[in-house]
Amino acid sequence: MRKILALAAGLAALAASGCAAPAPPRAAAVPPAPVPATLPAPAGGRPVGTTVVYLKDTSRRDPWNPDAEARELKVTLWYPAARRDGPRAPYMSPRESELTLKGLRAAGVPADMLHRTWTNAVAGAVPAGRRLPLVVLSPGFTKPVSTLTSLAEDLAARGYVVAGIDHPYENHATTLPGGRIAECLACDVDSDPGFGTGLVQGRAADVSFVLDRLPAAWRGAGRIDRERIAMVGQSIGGAAALAAMVKDPRVRAGVDLDGTTYARISGGGLPRPFMFVGNPRHTPGGADNSWDRDWRLLTGWKRWLVVSGAEHGSFTDAPLLAGALGLTPAPGTLPAARAAEITRTYVAAFLDRHLRSRPQPLLDGPSPRYAEVAFCPDACHGS
Amino acid sequence: MSGIRSAAAGIALVLAAGCTAPAAPRAQASPQSTVCPAPAGAPGPETATTVEVIEQVYFCILGTYYSGATLDARLLLTAAFTALTRELNRAGREVAGAVMPPLTGDRQADWAAFAAAWRTTTGQVPGLRDRLAVATVEAMVAALDDDHARWTHGLKRPPGYYDGDGYGLGLRASARRPDAALPPLFVTAVEGGAARAAGLRPGDIIESVDGSAPFIGGRATAAAIDALYPSYPQAAPVRLRMLRRSTGRRWNVTLKPGLYPRDPATLRAVTGRPLARGVAYVRLTGFSGDAADRVLREIARMRAGRTLTGVLLDLRGNGGGSPAEAIRLLSAFVHGKVTAYLCTAAGACQAARTDDTVELLGLPLVVLVDGGCASACEHFSSAVKDLRAGRLVGTRTAGAVSGPAEPHLLADNTVLTLPARHHLGPGREVVDRIGVPPDHHVPLTAKDAAAGRDPALERALSLLHE
Numbered sequence: 123m124r125k126i127l128a129l130a131a132g133l134a135a136l137a138a139s140g141c142a143a144p145a146p147p148r149a150a151a152v153p154p155a156p157v158p159a160t161l162p163a164p165a166g167g168r169p170v171g172t173t174v175v176y177l178k179d180t181s182r183r184d185p186w187n188p189d190a191e192a193r194e195l196k197v198t199l200w201y202p203a204a205r206r207d208g209p210r211a212p213y214m215s216p217r218e219s220e221l222t223l224k225g226l227r228a229a230g231v232p233a234d235m236l237h238r239t240w241t242n243a244v245a246g247a248v249p250a251g252r253r254l255p256l257v258v259l260s261p262g263f264t265k266p267v268s269t270l271t272s273l274a275e276d277l278a279a280r281g282y283v284v285a286g287i288d289h290p291y292e293n294h295a296t297t298l299p300g301g302r303i304a305e306c307l308a309c310d311v312d313s314d315p316g317f318g319t320g321l322v323q324g325r326a327a328d329v330s331f332v333l334d335r336l337p338a339a340w341r342g343a344g345r346i347d348r349e350r351i352a353m354v355g356q357s358i359g360g361a362a363a364l365a366a367m368v369k370d371p372r373v374r375a376g377v378d379l380d381g382t383t384y385a386r387i388s389g390g391g392l393p394r395p396f397m398f399v400g401n402p403r404h405t406p407g408g409a410d411n412s413w414d415r416d417w418r419l420l421t422g423w424k425r426w427l428v429v430s431g432a433e434h435g436s437f438t439d440a441p442l443l444a445g446a447l448g449l450t451p452a453p454g455t456l457p458a459a460r461a462a463e464i465t466r467t468y469v470a471a472f473l474d475r476h477l478r479s480r481p482q483p484l485l486d487g488p489s490p491r492y493a494e495v496a497f498c499p500d501a502c503h504g505s
Numbered sequence: 506m507s508g509i510r511s512a513a514a515g516i517a518l519v520l521a522a523g524c525t526a527p528a529a530p531r532a533q534a535s536p537q538s539t540v541c542p543a544p545a546g547a548p549g550p551e552t553a554t555t556v557e558v559i560e561q562v563y564f565c566i567l568g569t570y571y572s573g574a575t576l577d578a579r580l581l582l583t584a585a586f587t588a589l590t591r592e593l594n595r596a597g598r599e600v601a602g603a604v605m606p607p608l609t610g611d612r613q614a615d616w617a618a619f620a621a622a623w624r625t626t627t628g629q630v631p632g633l634r635d636r637l638a639v640a641t642v643e644a645m646v647a648a649l650d651d652d653h654a655r656w657t658h659g660l661k662r663p664p665g666y667y668d669g670d671g672y673g674l675g676l677r678a679s680a681r682r683p684d685a686a687l688p689p690l691f692v693t694a695v696e697g698g699a700a701r702a703a704g705l706r707p708g709d710i711i712e713s714v715d716g717s718a719p720f721i722g723g724r725a726t727a728a729a730i731d732a733l734y735p736s737y738p739q740a741a742p743v744r745l746r747m748l749r750r751s752t753g754r755r756w757n758v759t760l761k762p763g764l765y766p767r768d769p770a771t772l773r774a775v776t777g778r779p780l781a782r783g784v785a786y787v788r789l790t791g792f793s794g795d796a797a798d799r800v801l802r803e804i805a806r807m808r809a810g811r812t813l814t815g816v817l818l819d820l821r822g823n824g825g826g827s828p829a830e831a832i833r834l835l836s837a838f839v840h841g842k843v844t845a846y847l848c849t850a851a852g853a854c855q856a857a858r859t860d861d862t863v864e865l866l867g868l869p870l871v872v873l874v875d876g877g878c879a880s881a882c883e884h885f886s887s888a889v890k891d892l893r894a895g896r897l898v899g900t901r902t903a904g905a906v907s908g909p910a911e912p913h914l915l916a917d918n919t920v921l922t923l924p925a926r927h928h929l930g931p932g933r934e935v936v937d938r939i940g941v942p943p944d945h946h947v948p949l950t951a952k953d954a955a956a957g958r959d960p961a962l963e964r965a966l967s968l969l970h971e
Contacts (some may be wrong), residue, residue: 188806310802311773313793316669320769384668386766415665 156231158238159446161213161272161439162462166279166470171203171247172211175339176299179331185324186291186307194304195328196288196296198267200278201342202254203247213239214268217303218295225264225294225306228447235446239439242275249342251281255350255477258329258366258373259286262357262381262438263321264306266293269438270356276466282473283346285336289328292321318358318384325362326369326385329353333372350374350477354469356437357381360398364416367394375476377469379437380404383412391421395476398425398498399468401432406499417499423476425485426498429464431456437465456494464492541565541913541921548918551658554638556620556627558917559585562642562656563616565913570649571927572850579608581645582619588644589626592637600629651924652905652937653880658919663737663764671767672737674760676700678711679949681734682903685876686725691951698765703758705747708955712755713746735762751955777803783814784969785868789834792826792881797833797863804866815869815969817962821899825880828857828909835885836863838870839894845884846933847908847926854933855926857884870895871965874943879903886941887930897943898965904940 164170177195184190214222219236257277261267267274267286274284288296290304298304311317333351337343352375353363360378365385367373375395398404398413405428406414417426433455435441441458444451451457456464468484475482487497496502541561563581567573586605593599603626606618623641627634639658646656663672675698680686690711695701711719714729732743742761748754774796777787785807787800804816816838832844836859848854874886874897883906889895908924915921930936945968947961 310795310799311775313795314769314772314774316767316769316772319667319669319766320772323769386667411662411664411666 156235156446156448158235158240159439159443160240161242161275161442162459163242164276164279165463165466166276166281168202168250168279168281169204169206169247170200170243170275170278171245171249172198172200172241172243172275172278173246173340173342174198175336177331177335177339179327182327184291185320186311187304193324193328193331194290194298195332196290196298197332197336197339198274198286198288199340199342200243200271200274200284200286201249201345202251202278202281202283203244204250205247206244208244208247210241211243211245212237213241213271214266214295215297218266218268218297221295221303221305222266222293223447226447231447236443239271239443239446241271243271243278249283249345252345253347254281254283254345255352255473256283256285256346256348257473257477258332258351258353258363259284260289260325260329260353260355260359260362260366261286261293262355262359262435263312264293264309265357265438266296269440270359272439272442272462273354273437273465273469277470277473280470280474282477283342285332287325287328287332289325292325318361318382321358322362322365322384325359326365329362329366329373330370333370348372352376352473352477354473355379355381357434358384361385364392364396367392367396375472377472379465379469380432380434382410383416387416387419391419393422395423395472396420397427397468397472399427399429399437399465401434401436402428402430404428405502414499425472426502427468428496428498428502429456429461430494430496432461432464432494436461460494464495467492468495540568541915544912544914544920548914548920551919552917553635554642554658554917554919556623556638558915558919559623559638559641559645560616560620561915562645562921565915565921566645566649566654566923567612569911569913569925570654570923571848571908571925575850577610578612579610579615581648582608582615584648585641585645586619586622588640589623589637592640593626593630593633596630596633596636598630598633600626602626602629646921649923651907653907653910653922653924655910655922656919657922658917661738666764667766669767669769669772670764671696671698672764673735673762674698674700674733674743675702675765676705676733676760678730678733679951679954680719680725680730681876683725683727683730685901685903686720686730687948688720688723689951690719690730691954693949693954696765696767698763699760701765703760705758706749706955707957708750708951708953710748710750710951711745712748715744737762749955750951775799775803777807779807779811780817780966782970783812784817784966785813785815786817786819788819789823791824792828792830792834792885794827794830796826796830797837800834801837801863801866813868815871816866816895817871817873817965817969818895819873819962820878820882820886821873821875821961822877823879823882824877825882825884825906828881828884831881831885831888832857833860833863835888835892835894836860837866838868838889839892840865842888842892843931844888844892845931846929848929849926854929869969871968872897873961873965874899874902874941875961876900876903876940878941879905881906883936883941884928887934887936890941890944891931891934896945896968897941898945898947898968899943899961900946900948901942902936902940904936904938907937 175197179193184193216234216237220233290296291307296304353373354377355363356379360381361383363376367376368385377397380400471482471484474480606622608615677694679691692709717729719729742759744759774790780786840861843856845857846854883902906928908926908928910922913921947964
């Protein structure tokens with residue numbers, strides 16, 4: 123009945139990031155075999171470590187798996203580390219790579235291709251720093267949080283602790299303790315009315331639970347300044363950032379990267395800082411009215427940026443991974459490195475402004491260095 | 506725009522409007538029209554409805570509607586002209602030359618005569634032209650008196666809409682269709698919004714609607730019943746006189762239609778739970794694109810680690826959807842049978858058959874039905890009954906299964922849906938308008954609703970326990 127996955131499901135997930143099937147090879151030229159992607163080095167100077175913690179909320183049932191009596195969560199932490207040497211963390215496990223590629227319907231790609239992606243963070247490195255602000259990350263529907271690794275590593279290198287949440291059964295593969303794999307059960311019900319609303323309510327509860335339990339679950343948590351917490355998400359993860367802010371005042375600021383929003387902001391409005399960053403389909407007055415609706419209800423510091431040439435996946439690792447999957451970007455889309463730079467730069471500026479009180483002229487208006495970025499709703503016509 | 510949900514806006518609107526009518530089933534193979542092709546992707550912005558669009562509608566009906574080849578086209582034009590004159594009157598205007606031209610029965614010549622008269626008439630009142638054009642098209646489609654023949658235009662999303670919201674008074678009542686309504690009229694469910702704020706409860710009797718009795722001389726007052734289900738942008742408050750029998754209290758409430766949030770958990774299209782003695786209960790609210798697989802997964806989940814003795818499928822309020830999904834689900838209970846015939850008015854029929862690649866469950870089936878079971882839901886229930894694949898419990902189905910509706914794009918970027926074939930049950934019986942009678946007639950009373958009892962469910966369980 124509904125075509126709701128028109129932009130998100132299957133290969134469209136990556137196609138929406140600006141990739142198209144490669145042109146058929148010319149007679150003489152054999153295209154090079156795809157090689158694993160390399161994530162760009164973080165702009166921030168600090169070494170980056172990463173580790174995974176598992177949490178279990180026994181106060182509520184899993185919203186998708188009727189047989190799971192508790193909600194389990196996988197949290198990937200990226201953080202400033204004391205040293206740069208050590209083995210780089212895998213992007214995802216071989217099995218997660220296989221299931222994610224299958225979910226994306228990426229044909230003809232070695233099953234472990236995503237596992238072999240080159241990252242910058244050192245697995246299990248000793249954390250460094252103190253009074254560090256915390257950023258919660260939430261990925262798009264069907265995507266693991268590792269699709270936000272480029273952003274996460276960059277934020278950690280700038281001195282943030284990043285807690286990336288894998289919300290089980292909402293992506294193609296999340297590894298849980300004991301090697302169990304949670305597959306995408308939510309994908310079976312995503313055509314139901316109220317699906318997005320229910321999903322972001324669940325993610326908001328996930329975020330609150332992570333904030334409650336992180337201190338006990340991770341030995342580096344003492345380095346976090348719990349007065350300085352923000353959330354950033356892409357697609358429905360961005361919608362979840364807004365939902366978490368509505369529900370939990372500990373989340374002081376939020377960024378929604380191209381996600382249609384679902385959380386109901388009460389009549390008084392939401393007075394904390396929030397930033398929308400979208401592709402040109404998210405220009406005011408577009409087909410999705412949710413940002414227009416919420417813009418009026420955001421009563422604090424706010425920005426609405428539209429990035430020309432961006433696609434839905436431009437704010438994730440998708441463009442960086444495209445080559446490894448044998449995909450070539452559609453003409454006119456933002457190049458992968460540029461998309462990553464814009465995403466990292468503007469998200470970091472927002473967080474530096476609101477969690478560290480550092481002035482950010484970049485957020486005051488258009489910048490010649492980033493001519494792609496328009497400031498809506500006042501100055502973004504024709505973007 | 507987020508990856509999910511972008512294309513769902515149109516459907517969400519229909520849901521927001523609280524429409525219980527069946528969703529358009531997916532297209533099946535049928536003659537394609539060059540007059541009104543199937544839409545390719547989302548239509549562009551709507552433009553004014555012109556006489557050329559009216560012409561398109563006329564020839565689209567004649568060319569693609571299941572009885573288009575044989576129907577008397579003069580009926581369409583007469584209905585259209587009638588609506589034109591009535592709309593003029595409603596606007597407080599008159600045009601001396603607004604006279605129906607003589608028709609000959611030649612479809613092309615009659616159209617030319619009609620179009621000339623339409624142009625002359627509307628040319629006298631240019632400010633009304635758009636409104637008259639809309640009335641003309643609506644009347645032509647309404648002349649088919651077919652639930653699945655629809656013209657979708659001017660749909661707007663209510664401002665402030667959130668995914669999953671309902672629109673209306675926030676209640677459901679014992680009558681939805683005036684021709685199938687019995688007194689007393691009572692509240693069957695309170696979903697939210699104004700009805701919840703006013704403290705209404707299931708079982709409360711509605712004694713009057715905007716001052717009108719819901720039944721006069723035992724016959725339902727259509728306007729009174731329709732007023733309970735406003736759709737956006739209808740926003741006029743509705744005044745109800747209520748009676749709560751348990752206390753004898755009588756009072757008035759005024760309910761303002763609007764958007765209201767609904768619990769996402771209640772909006773899931775498929776929900777299941779095991780009931781006593783190994784009965785798998787599954788509720789299915791619509792035959793969406795993966796409905797059959799979702800129901801079968803739910804049953805398989807309940808079957809793991811448990812011996813099932815039967816399946817209780819709750820299709821009450823199931824507005825239909827994809828006939829292919831109805832067939833797939835049916836095929837888990839019966840193989841090797843015809844589930845329906847899809848026919849032209851001339852009697853040329855295609856048989857729809859069970860999909861015998863679907864594994865049989867080998868479990869007894871009882872299906873709960875009511876007047877909200879429409880379209881593909883009636884395809885399913887009529888086949889269950891005729892093929893003896895299970896038993897039906899509840900009340901007669903909607904009788905809204907004209908045939909699989911197919912969309913056609915018009916020049917003003919509106920969409921006309923028409924069934925290209927007429928649906929008949931496995932015994933070649935007409936189900937449209939008539940509905941499917943249950944094997945066990947168990948209506949819901951106001952007392953049951955007030956007490957939270959579900960007598961149909963109880964009867965179904967006792968049948969499965971026999």
